[in-house]
Amino acid sequence: MGWLLDLYETYEANLNQVGNTTGQEMTLLPISHTTQTAHIEVRVTPNGEFHSANVITDKNDAITVIPATEKSSSRSGKVVAPYPLHDKLMYVAGDFTEFGGEIKTSENPFSVYINQLKDWVESPYATDQVKSIYKYLQKGQLLKDLINEKIIWLDENGKLLSKWGKKEGKPPIFSVVAGGQESAFVRFTVRDSSKTVDKKVWEDSGMYQSFIQYYNEKLEEKELCYVTGKHLPYTERHANKIRNSADKAKLISANDKNGFTYRGRFSDSKQVATISYDVSQKAHNALKWLINKQGKIIDGRVFLVWGNDLKEVPDITDDGSIFAYDEIVNEQKAIVSTSQYDAEQISRAIDGYKAKLAVGDKVHILVLDSATTGRMAVLYYRSLDKSYYLDKIKEWHTSCIWLHKYRKDTNEKIKPFIGAPAPRDIAFAAYGPKASDKVIKELVERMIPCIVDGQKIPVDILRSSFYRASNPVGMKDWEWEKTLSIACALINKSEGGYSVALDKETNDRDYLFGRLLAIADVLERHALGDDKRATNARRYMNSFAQHPARTWTTIQSALQPYQARLGEKVWYYNKLLDEVGSKIRLEDFNNKPLSGKYLLGFYSQRHELYQKKDKKSISNDIN
Structure with missing residues (x-):
């Protein structure tokens, strides 16, 4: 549980960053909140009337911080689990079925959604903004208003148009949703015409606290939290969307009660470990934020280094x-x-x-990856001074x-x-x-x-x-x-x-052979001038590493025409070849394969030679 505790402490140390929206995909989320990509923005008046709407075409602006319950955060398949405020059309539009919207569940998603929203509105923590949005949505005419605004489009039968068949005039909604219009995600805010600027609902810290206070009262059952050691409301549903908004893999999961999940050792998941809702939310939100902020992701594997103070x-x-x-x-x-x-x-x-x-500053190193779309694992974790x-x-x-x-x-x-x-x-x-x-x-x-x-x-x-x-x-x-x-x-x-x-004092055999090869390479390159063909030193380099004495004879023979082409300039290189060659002991001049040291000698000798850019520097060395 060490990594969970460190992430939890990171969240607590950066509470001033919670909810700060800077156009990033992931902010440090408040607890009981998540992010979704919204496609439609609907504005209502303080009196609960429809004001206006638009399709969100800017992908950066589409990322929206929304309140979320445990069920809605992990909903899948045909489970009806609405988000508390912003959600898909089938949940928020009371007239969804009137325009051909298909519901494949036994429960009516809108009924569950509006009753859940009503419970929040009737709590002592509800803000005026929540009340205005609820007042509008309970009228059940959202789709009608969106159709009138030319946000949503119907076919000739008055039903939701599945796709735009024409080449020209494609409405924006068909460009932002992956499926049909019915899959569009809607976010709400309140527009007061008497004000110059309204605080957007999804950026309002007052709204965050409103839902957090309301939802905390819904969490009653307490267990020993294995992270903090305190008795707190616990959760069995932990966050996904860790690497990005489409990520379904979870780090902690025990929702499979069939088969061999517990291998006969436990009767339920609580006997393995219990983690409080507060810790789970804060730790996962801190992890998402850190990955987006400074993590490195390679083929889905996350490499993350951070300190609690974020220095x-x-x-x-x-x-x-x-x-x-x-x-x-x-x-x-x-x-x-x-x-x-x-x-x-x-x-x-x-x-x-x-x-x-x-004093006490720590650095944490975390490596994560997922073998399947639903499960993620901690591959490496270290917490160091x-x-x-x-x-x-x-x-x-x-x-x-x-x-x-x-x-x-x-x-x-x-x-x-x-x-x-x-x-x-x-x-x-x-x-x-x-x-x-x-x-x-x-x-x-x-x-x-x-x-x-x-x-x-x-x-x-x-x-x-x-x-x-x-x-x-x-x-x-x-x-x-x-x-x-x-x-x-x-x-x-x-x-x-x-x-x-360049180490001119070493007599290491491999290093010296590398120096010889570098001198031959630079000599030939100097003679070739603008000709970009590969030098003989490079062409025979692989063979030289395996059989240096034999290959050097071949390279030295191939150098003769280039030595002749250089004229007087060649004496510097010839002198250097003799100087380096004389350092190799006779018994070491053999075909024993070279170690990596020859590359060090090659690089350093070549690097030094390339610094001698004018004739004066070379002539000084000759003299």
Whole structure:
């Protein structure tokens, strides 16, 4: 029950946000309320007369906060369970059947709806707005008024038109409803002509409290709440619409009393656990709000990181660009950066978050997914001290660190950053850009313990990234460059101790072979000029990783025409080839497959060479 308690406490800590409508799909809902997509807005006068109506064509404006009972929140099939105020035509229109509306239930939906609304109106908590709407609806002429307003349309027999058959002049109602007109959802408000502006019913905090107070008196049976430890009115019906307004999956459900639900252990669901209505409502509403506000959803799987106080914290699904500092935007400064320097910059950013900490601050990590349309499960949950969480984030971004220069999307300007790649980008490096969301979400979940608990990166992810980075043939340049930098970050995390700045002192065999390959690549690319064909270094890269000594002989032979084409400029590269080659011990110059370190040497050597953009810098090195 820990995640429920943390969500409940988050709701209690953000009561000032309840009901704030900002045009988002999901606000922090009041208890006993939910959201629905409305299709028609009906305005009535304070005296209970029809004022006007319109079809809601703006999808953002259509999301409406509505009061809801336990039954109406989970209604399905042929169950008659009206919402207390706003609802579909079959519930709110007393003349629904007069115009061909079909009712497939034994009970009349309008009768149940209007009696339920009457009970609210007659309570001491009813507002004038509720009374005005009730006074109008009890006349039973809503459909007639909507037809007169040309909101609802009839066929030649005076019955509800099922669909618009013409190509031209399509009325708005047929564009906003998924089915026929009878499925339209109607919301109500009161329009007082004497006022310049009226508070919309679904945005009025007074209306929220009116229904909450009224409905709370209907909840009588109390049980021990397993979350708070108090005896409170309990519920067996828990919220759905967790990920979006069409989501039917529930986190808590025990409505199947047949078959093997309890496996002979219990006679009813209360023997398993009881959760109070108040806790269930607040926890689920907080979860919906947080997911909409800051959750990441991949193929239906939710990855959510939050603190009760909602102070900003780095997300485990973000990359190192969230710690971007001014120096790394400048390529000349990026080349001289060391792992110690980069780590210091990230540490400073983390310290900025820590400076805002209060005693007892927590960070919660929650992963949700549903195997069926009706059931959802908690796949991962951790509640951590915020200081500990920030230390783990710092450890991840200072150990799985490399220079990245890829776009987040094709329309975004390249902004270099130093740090760890995002888990989703790791999936890109391991499985390619065409990896399905199902594969991506599984990898992201597997990476969470690596970030939060410091576990080793799974070997299969390391190998896959390494092999793809070693095989640039068949990839576009941007795809390979992105794969290469991410693979380097993962290998650096696994091997440890390297930075983007070239390590000229190391005599590690694999690192040196990588440097040789980079020099050959840049030499040939320099000779090719505007010719964009792949260099021999890249073409043979995969073979080079498996048989470095043998393949290097082939690459060096293929370099000769390009060395001749460069003229005097080639001496710098030749000198560098000799310098690096001489560091490889004779017994190490063999065909033993290279480890991931060769990619680090390749990247760092190539990166340094590309900084030498003018003849003067090269000639200075020669001298």
